[in-house]
Amino acid sequence: MKQTLQLKLSQHLALTPQLQQSIRLLQLSTLELNQEIENFLQENPLLEREDEPAPETPLYSASGDALQAPRESDDGAAPEPNFGDASPADWLSEGDAATPHDDRNDDEPSYVEVQAAFTSLRDHLGTQLAMMPLSERDRSLVRLLIEALDDDGYLAQSLEELVDMLPLELEVDLDELQIALKHLQNFDPPGIGARSASECLALQLANLPDSKARGLALKIVRNHLDQLAARDYVRLRKAVACSEDELREAQALIRSLNPRPGAQYSPADTRYVIPDVVVRKVRGQWTASLNAEAMPRLRINRLYANILQGQRGSGLASQLQEAKWLIKNVQQRFETIQRVSQAIVDRQRQFFEHGEVAMRPLTLREIADQLGLHESTISRVTTQKYMASPRGVYELKYFFGSHVATEAGGAASSTAIRALIKQLVGAEDGKKPLSDAQLADILGQQGIVVARRTVAKYREALSIPPVNLRKSI
Secondary structure, rough: OOOOOOOOOOOOOOOOOOOOHHHHHHOHHHHHHHHHHHHHHHHOOOOOOOOOOOOOOOOOOOOOOOOOOOOOOOOOOOOOOOOOOEEEHHOOOEEEEOOOOOOOOOOOOOOOOOOOOOOOOOHHEEEHHHHHOOHHHHHHHHHHHHOOOOOOOOOOOOOOHHHHHHHHHOOOOHHHHHHHHHHHHHOOOOOOOEOOHHHHHHHHHHHHOOOOOHHHHHHHHHHHHHHOOOOOOHHHHHHOOOOHHHHHHHHHHHHHOOOOOOOHHOOOOOOOOOOEEEEEEEEEEEEEEEEHHHHOOOOEOOHHHHHOOOOOOOOHHHHHHHHHHHHHHHHHHHHHHHHHHHHHHHOOOHHHHHHHHOOOOOOOOHEEEEEEOOOHHHHHHOOOOOOEOOOOEEHHHOOOOEEEEEEOOOEEEEHHHHHHHHHHHHHOOOOEOOOHHHHHHHHHHHHHOOHHHHHHHHHHHOOOOOOOHHOOO
């Protein structure tokens, strides 16, 4: 054995910092991208936002290289995409030209979201408590019960548990809390302070005018609410000794009640989505264009770029290169999103014409093969990226799905099958609802071969109850 020195040539893949940044930016959502850019803006003085874009006047570095709108280069960088393709006013219109326009009158008010003043359930009940002629001790006990309510207005803890939680020196007994609960249950909205759904509905019925239907409804919600929920109408009629018409009137009265009286005062958890792509019909063709509102406009600081002329060895030179990389990678990110979105629109144009029932089965590999990209790249592009269309706003992943074989040898999308099941259930006779086996037979008559278990899985995914719970009187 001896030591030797050998020269060997080999090829391997290496992720450069620029490529790593490009991959990271591609998988970020729009909100995460904006946060990432804010971090770059704070750390890099050479990078700034373009407040008033002027595409006809590109910025140049001291060496004469264009810093904004990079063109095709030797390393395969993509040309700059057109970022100003669409405005929200053109989403639903079919233009005569490919260039979008904005028809909005300057005198019309802009769509500014105004958040209304929010009144919580506790504030609403506290206002009523302040107007009640109660002693300070009773007022404190009612306030204690108000704090113990959940978001739906129910008293989640029993009175015994609340008594045990109070300090012994207050000497609060169970009778006092029961009296305080009676006061609370007289507040608005009706049904507040209930300890069960049965008690909540009974409190609301007690505030309605007396009638035969109200008396029957009270009897049902107090003693037979489970049978009503299970739609076991035969046993229910025998238990309450009523006719079918009387039971139908009582059921309609119960349906008019609110089983969650406090929910209307709960803050709505609204998620706002900024679409990355806008789909509209132009000259009879569905086209996907980038949403200009979702794209950050970046440029190199002109002052610092001029200072760096002739100072290649300064520390700011590396930051200048990083700023160039970021601008190029952001543009390539949106150009890739636009290419993938257009490929999806071309495959799913029947969906935009006719809705979910016309959705085609589609996989990530099909789009990857069409665009010459890797399947993992398509997965990154379609995650947390959204498309606005006349039919709504959808995540790009929504257009991909499994398929089910048809008798003709083709395939049907699982999304289309779910839409068909929803249509069939919506049009069924309430007295004779369709079972899963019947739904499978109807789909089979339309050429879609699907098992009963698959129908049940799709039905549960649509939150459609089983046949016995869909049956009406």
